[in-house]
Amino acid sequence: MASPSSSVSSSESSGPSTPRPERKNDVFVRLAQTEDEKYLAQFHSVINKAYRTEGGWTTESHLVQDERISQDGLRELLNDKVNPLLLAFDSNTMEPLGTLQLEPLEHYPSFGEYQGENYSPTYVESHKKEQQIVLGLFSVDPTQQSRGIGRKLVEFALRHAKETMGRKQALVYVIVQRPELIGWYKRLGFTDFGEKLPFPDAFRLLQNDVHFSVLRLEL
Numbered sequence: 437m438a439s440p441s442s443s444v445s446s447s448e449s450s451g452p453s454t455p456r457p458e459r460k461n462d463v464f465v466r467l468a469q470t471e472d473e474k475y476l477a478q479f480h481s482v483i484n485k486a487y488r489t490e491g492g493w494t495t496e497s498h499l500v501q502d503e504r505i506s507q508d509g510l511r512e513l514l515n516d517k518v519n520p521l522l523l524a525f526d527s528n529t530m531e532p533l534g535t536l537q538l539e540p541l542e543h544y545p546s547f548g549e550y551q552g553e554n555y556s557p558t559y560v561e562s563h564k565k566e567q568q569i570v571l572g573l574f575s576v577d578p579t580q581q582s583r584g585i586g587r588k589l590v591e592f593a594l595r596h597a598k599e600t601m602g603r604k605q606a607l608v609y610v611i612v613q614r615p616e617l618i619g620w621y622k623r624l625g626f627t628d629f630g631e632k633l634p635f636p637d638a639f640r641l642l643q644n645d646v647h648f649s650v651l652r653l654e655l
């Protein structure tokens with residue numbers, strides 16, 4: 437597959453005067469397990485700060501309001517064997533740092549439900565759902581971002597999806613109003629092939645015309 441390179445390229449929008457944070461090598465990633473309930477409040481905070489506050493280099497807080505996930509919802513995911521959740525920790529302190537969920541496309545809400553809204557996911561539908569994995573609930577604590585933790589989570593996720601789950605394509609759904617994030621996914625090897633999907637919880641949106649671009653990577 438077009439495996440993401442481990443080399444580090446400079447950011448598109450940070451100027452030469454912006455100091456780069458020190459890279460964090462003492463981080464490990466593993467699958468969530470039931471015992472991780474003891475970290476529930478911390479991972480809940482990491483996810484909701486990452487998505488819905490201003491602390492990191494990219495956020496959706498100006499586009500979407502409310503929590504990204506509830507504590508009860510996250511507790512269920514810790515035990516979800518169908519849609520495995522990856523967790524990143526600081527190796528020295530066991531501080532929770534980040535999350536990423538692997539969602540087999542066949543368990544995702546049917547794309548057919550979107551057809552009435554003038555979205556037509558024909559390209560995704562042309563491949564077997566059993567071959568595709570969606571990367572979701574992807575978060576890194578805003579105070580720890582830009583240190584390679586996100587890339588580490590993605591690399592683990594793509595390897596696990598290919599080698600353990602037998603997937604051939606990875607998808608991410610990215611809000612089109614987030615060009616900096618789309619740019620990063622492209623640097624990781626994803627391509628935008630023009631497919632669009634609506635944002636599912638429209639009542640949470642803070643502006644009009646918010647929808648997803650579907651990006652794709654061959655594994």
Ligand SMILES: CC(C)(COP(=O)(O)OP(=O)(O)OC[C@H]1O[C@@H](n2cnc3c(N)ncnc32)[C@H](O)[C@@H]1OP(=O)(O)O)[C@@H](O)C(=O)NCCC(=O)NCCS
Pocket residue numbers: 444445446447448449450486487492493494495496574575576577580581582583584585586587588608609610611616617620623
């Ligand atoms: C997306 C996210 C998980 C990435 O985590 P991270 O730990 O910051 O990721 P990394 O440190 O591995 O990589 C950050 C990249 O952004 C780049 N970057 C840093 N600051 C940037 C900026 N201001 N503008 C553009 N790119 C920037 C870095 O150069 C790096 O790119 P590289 O890998 O090519 O060197 C994290 O930002 C996050 O939690 N965001 C909020 C939730 C979210 O949007 N999730 C994804 C939904 S689709």
